[in-house]
Structure formats: structure tokens, C-alpha cells
Amino acid sequence: MFTTFPKTKTYFAHLDLNARSEHLLSIGKRIVEAIAEGTRHIGTAQFTANLSYLSRFHAYQLRIHPTNFKLFNHCMLVTLACYLGEDFSPRAHAATDKYLSAYAAVLAEKFR
Secondary structure: OOOOOOOHHHHHHOOOOOOOOOHHHHHHHHHHHHHHHHHHOOOOOOHHHHHHHHHHHHHHHOOOHHHHHHHHHHHHHHHHHHHHHHHHHHHHHHHHHHHHHHHHHHOOOOOO
């Protein structure tokens, strides 16, 4: 994401964002774990409640503009398609896109 959309680096200027750096791997791991954790509550009222702390964190502390969530979603979909190839079917693509969009919408709720 930082290569394709360099302006997103501004939020992490204090970190080493070179490929395979400890910081980048750590951030990536936390993001993937948070996305996976969200799947436990998708389709329930708890989905929004369980992600509200992330929404506040991204809005008030990191101050990440919601547009960046859409950029991240795009990068995730492209990455999954590259790594999974034929196994990333149109149905899986659509479901993943729908989930990531819902996740991003919750993260963007507190940003105003």
C-alpha cells in the first residue's frame, strides 16, 4: 500500500516502512489479526460495538482519513488475488470486498 499509494506513508512517517522491516511486519500482523477478529461478529449487532475502539483510535489518535481504508481494501483484494490465484473465485472476491467495505465503514464512523 505504501508503494502504490505513497501519501499513506504520512501516517507512519516515524516507522521504518521498507519491505520486510520489523515495523511493517508488525503493523501488517496487527491489521490482519484485527480483520480476522472482526469476522467473529459479522452480521451481528456486536460487529460495530466490538470495532468501536478501533474506530476511535483511527479517528482521534491516528487521524487516518477514511479514504485510506478504501485504498487498503483495494490493496488487500489485489494481494489476495495474486497469492490465491484461481482459488480466489469471483464469489470469494465479492464476499471479501463486501466484508472489508463493512469493516471500513465501521472504522470511518467516528471520523468527522
